[in-house]
Amino acid sequence: MRLFTALWPSEEAVRHLSSTVDRLDPDLVAEATAGLRKFRFTAPQRWHLTLCFHGDDADQQHVTDRLERRVAQLRAADPPRLRLAGAGTFRGVLWTGVEAATEADDITLRALVRAAGGDPHDYRAHLTIARWVGGRADRELLPGLFADYAGPWWQCRELTVVCSDLREGAPVYRTVHRAAVPPESSG
Template structure:
């Protein structure tokens, strides 16, 4: 099974972002993008890849410790937009130093948990670029995402506190079904913060 650790935004934050994204779907070229469903929007903290049942159990134990040791709130606010080349469109995290630092610290701890569960090699850097993926280019083609990023630039969602750390199973589409998307199944959840 493919696993990752994540934080999911609350309904209010998703609703605000969904309103902003709705205007993007009418831009030229939008039909060449595969849009992520709002109920699948999340911040991936660490991606672990394929894991056995035993590795998943070990990882769950370690992530429970990470969540229990998270003593400070993890503030978040969806903000602005960006792109990875001409393939992936995303919305970012508001750049208050404390906000980014808290989420980066949580991401580093989930990466360390993956190392200890033998899912990540010891030399994998704990790099984390907080983003929530909105859309990916369909097929192998590229699309000019700059107009989308420009349209997202003024977006500032309401602030919220991440309340849970999730261990999620990702099931990729089998292929051949138009519009099929990955499915995300939370396997375990742990409360965060004091």
Template sequence: MTMRLFAAAVPPAPVLDALEVFVEPRRSADPDLRWAARDNWHLTLAFFGDVPDGRVEALHRALGDVRRDPFRLVLDGAGAFPNPAAGRVLYWAVAAGSDEFSALSRRVRTAAGRVGVPSDNAKHRPHLTLARRRRPGELTRWLRIVESFPPAAFQAGAFALIRSELRPSGARYEVLEEFRAAPVRTPSEEGRPAADG
């Protein structure tokens, strides 16, 4: 048996809530666009594909050892893959934090590879997929709409191992484990002993 797995950063609930306010009224505006469900919004770090059950525990351990320093990530602007004139994917862009995100992605892929779980290894632009077209088409109008969304900033670094189940109604995601980043410490907290807990 296998599980279809990927690693991703999931924005915090307030960011997802705010985004849903802008997306919800537009979900039925274009019959060619299939909007991702709120619970499926994420930024992919590595796609592992079908992982044999016997390797899943080792992958959990390897990902737990990945250094995941917090960094500021800003979502702002829009893009389309492969291009706006013949787009298949509409996404919210990463305006700041992409270098740190890419570094975390490399660490995740390397850790997984060490335990025999290859990833897609594709160099990709960090993004949050909002919608997919059923067939390639013009997305320029939708880019302008997404560009009107206010930017969202949050502390990233934490990530999740997610299981993907492909269903006729679309993909269903289940978070198997979250790997949290260490909290950001202010200069006044440096040298202060950690609280017992």
């Protein structure tokens, strides 16, 4: 089963970024994406931060048990305060970055990455907002559309284990497990 552990931004954060995307000048977008094949913004309901990709043949029970066990060890940590801000590109991807409000929030975010099974040292918090299949993006022009972007602050209240079902078109996401951050006390 193709699984990943994700953190989803708040509805307010999604609305804010979606509104920013909707207000982009079409001429500037056309200029910034010239030469890119099949450039498209991803749907806001798909916007998430992948903390760990578990692979195409991951064992759901193992992934969820490990996540619960590791998140339970974070009981003293407050949910991190985050916001979406800035932008950059990877090959075929335009992303907006994620800022932590304080150093403690950054430490907690990295602890959540570790709890999910990811490597907190190599982790670059980001949210994919657009994709393309070919061509080279201008390293400044395309991310420059969001260079001054800073969304509202929000707190991460849960992690989700998501099954990504590859079908024609975009993958279909289905949440198979939720883990509260911090974990709800059992007594």
